[in-house]
Amino acid sequence: MLLEIKDLHANIEGKEILRGINLTVNPGEIHAIMGPNGSGKSTLAAILAGRKEYEITQGEILFEGKDLLDLEPEERAGEGLFLAFQYPIEIPGVNTQIFLRAAVNAVRKYRGQEDLDAMQFLKLVKEKTKIVELSDQLLKRSVNEGFSGGEKKRAEIFQMAMLDPKLSILDETDSGLDIDALKIVANGVNALKSPEKSTVVITHYQRLLDYIVPDFVHVLYQGRIIQSGGKELALELERAGYDPIKAQFAEAV
């Protein structure tokens, strides 16, 4: 088991956002988490990556058996957890390549690997930029500064490729992308797929799942996973919307 979320409850400023999430991700699986706005999708992603604003009131998260909530964000990255941000942060004046090299070597150090020297690093960059068709011009600019929406998302997937995570969480990586950019991002994700690596795709729309085919689809609503199924569940949601499920849920409660 790679990731195990058990009965996770979380608050922000006293307001309960997650009300008992249960989710298990095994190596090699792709999970999609869908749900209407405000259902708690991004909160879940933020908690996994280690944002501190949320108060965990109940439950636990295990990553390869370790208590994830005990780890600092950079330790989680070292362990092999990667979050592709919904809104990647701009860091003025900090060159993307320098940033990435610091990240790659920090993560390698954590994993007990040697630092990459400049040549090895550049080689890796060259190899990975191809995956997302990213221009090296972007790497010469400051981190995410002045990138278009599509460039930011591609840069996130490129960073994912560079950091070689075991579990990638894509937080609404498809939002704001046109169909071509969407395909590039999806191709990138697919190219990195392997039997050991898992992906959690958080999305609002079904269309990304045409390109990244999930093994499991979960519907998150009011802080709980109210339905799980195979990829056909996503198509069902696309056709009928969330209302029937919401209604069902309301009856059940």
Add this chain to the structure above:
Amino acid sequence: MSPTTQHATERYLAEFQTFERDHPASMWLAGVRRRAIERFASLGFPTVRDEEWKYTDVTPVANLAVTPIFRANLNGDAARISGNLPFGDIAGHRLTFVNGHYSPELSHLETLPAGVTVSSLAAAFENQNEVVQEHFGKILDAENESFAALNTAFAQDGAFVQIPSNLQLETPLHLLFLTHGEGAPVSHPRNLVLAGDNSSVTLIETYASTGEGVYFTNAITEVIAGKNARVEHIKNQMESPKAFHIATLQIAASRDSWVRSHTVNFGGRIVRNNATAVMGDEGGEVTLNGLVVGKDAQHIDNHTTMDHAMPHCLSHEHYAHVLDDQSNGVFNGKIFVRLDAQKTDAKQSNRTLLLSRDAQINAKPQLEIFADDVKCTHGATIGQLDEDALFYLRARGIPEIAARNILIRAFANEVLDGIPVEDLRQKLEAMLLTRLS
């Protein structure tokens, strides 16, 4: 204390003796005045060695042999003046003061909603109004500011406005201060405005003269905005070209209040406006905008302070100067962000157009920040009209003079456009055009 104004200080002190003797006040007011004159005696008039007065020499103001006038006197000119009041025809209530004293015959109060108080301060003093006693001079620094101390010492009249909680006063309230007569009259108008919680009010202050003479106005307006109150304030400084005008606007913004002030300066020989807003609770939002159109040898100085004392407050500031002939502009815009004022968002801009070789500007946009989670920016630009824009207009067939005027108007209108009283704004735009031609 400056030796060049020592004599003037003594003259005011002597005059105070007469004033105190001839105009007995309640024990409370007499005490306030006495403390203020003591402060003034020890402060004296400021000099250019004081950082806050570095660019404005008030020696001519101090040394002006003024005539104290202790009551409104129109000398039978009321009819003529009343037909010619500046901005006399804009809709709303109007309180007129002549040489600092309330003139009922030039005032015009429509039926006010129940609970609204609009009166002369003199009347409120007379009635020993408790609200006045509670708030008068409380948000002001008369301890360290010479002119504020001087005004407080001679405080006699002005407007007292109180808007009760939850009341929206729809029509604007116009406070008109006229100076009338020869012999360098001096006045110390004093206004106290209290906007209750959730109330809203639009306040217009106009300073003008019936003639073109020399005189000295030393005004103070205190505005206290209650919780969630909305206050719009417009000050029209249209004093005579020979007049000295020194004024303090002190704003206290409570929680979630919203205060916006516009100061338009067309008049005066030596002018100094101090505008200070203290955001004393969370969620306050204050705007201070100003326009200066200087001509001849006018010296117009605007000192503003945005004092962010508490977190989550917003401030905006835009000052535009158009300076022609030998006019002299001074802008000092301070933004204070105090230790507790996290999440402050303060923006200030200051733009100057110099139209003549002899015009000059001294600007000091100043940030003092003691909290770490804040966003503060200020920008200052000084220059001439955009030559490219000018060329573009001319290439479209507009003659140079007209093209220049279009651009200058556009520059000044950035401030005038924000004035919420439509008929006033139109008049100011028209006056701007006349002034520029």
Add this chain to the structure above:
Amino acid sequence: MSTETQTIEALATQEYSAGFVTDIESETLPRGLSEEIVRTISAKKDEPQWLLEWRLKAYRHWLTMEEPHWLNAHYPHLNYQDIIYYSAPKPKEKLASLDEVDPKLLETYNKLGISIDEQKILANVAVDLVFDSVSVTTTFKAKLNEMGIIFCSFSEAVREHGDLVKQYLGSVVPYSDNYFATLNSAVFSDGSFVYIPKGVRCPMELSTYFRINTQDSGQFERTLIIADDDAYVSYLEGCTAPKFDTNQLHAAVVELVALERAQIKYSTVQNWYPGDKEGVGGIYNFVTKRGAARGESSKISWTQVETGSAITWKYPSVLMIGDNSIGEFYSVAVTNNAQKADTGTKMIHLGKNTRSTIVSKGISAGQGHNSYRGLVKVMKGAENARNFSQCDSLLIGNRCGAHTFPYIEVRNPSAKVEHEASTSKVGEDQIFYCNARGIGTEDAVSMIVNGFCKEVFRELPMEFAVEAQKLLGISLEGSVG
């Protein structure tokens, strides 16, 4: 290992790494200031009569002046009778080469990480070392001599090039300029002198390392740099001081003169001892630096990285006298713990078509207070003057402060002056983003801060830029919770 990781390791182990005292004999005058002391300093240095008289004029003028106490930083009145005004390493016989320099001295510089050998070979830098007040050795002299470049200690310049010194000394910063410059004029002990002859482009960066060693000795250097017509020089100044509990005064004067089409680039990295966390000890760095861009199309550019000193008051300025002349000021100032920095520039536009640029980056951490104080003045005759100023402040922690006092005085309508300022904090979002990519918080802050300063570091010569980045890391040690 990445640079960031190295910085962090340095952070972990280093407090003020330049805080050691070198134990060598020095010849020291008794404490205190009097006309007699001024005469003695002048006599010790075999100075000509005119210079003694100039010093005395300054001293007498100084007696009439008052110690300035008008800024954001408060300091106790200094006791000028308790300062040692002259302290020189005891002279050995004249040195023929570096080998003969006191090994302890060289060791000091090695500890500071400025091995002369290394710099000689690798960086092609000619180093003029100032140990306390007397210049000890000058390298690369021969090569510079060939080109007619004079780079020597101030004392030597007085002896060997008296006419040049006499012509230019006090021509940019008059002896009566301000309290500390006047004091310096009376008692300055040594410093550097540079003259670049007409048409010569100095082929290497000239560099001086200043160091304050003797406890309670004030440091009063005097630097004078003259670039003749069409000449170019880049000058680097680095400063460190050992730790002492008492506050020491540093009152230097730097004068730059650029003649027709000449260019002078002056870079400083200042990490004088800042005092401890409680604000005990540290240097009072009250320095007057001014350049006169006298010639047509001449250019003076100041770049400074200020990370040290308890209090810094410093306003490197440019008088743009020549038509088309240029003034530049690039500054990074860091204050941590109880440090106070009040720094900025004065750009005075006198000539036609003069242009100035100001880029100031202030970083405040701990209880540090950082003020930018600048003046842009466009005089009446300065047609088409242009100025662009940018003052950005970065705050780390919630007990620090950032203050901006830009004075703008414009007397000519053809001027175009633009000023921008911003204040921001190191964003939690930015740090979290770095964390999520595996980068620890200290490293993340270091990266963000270096990014913030990039526009200034870009102006520094390469080897200085690296040192500046390291210093920044050390100065901000422990500032992130």
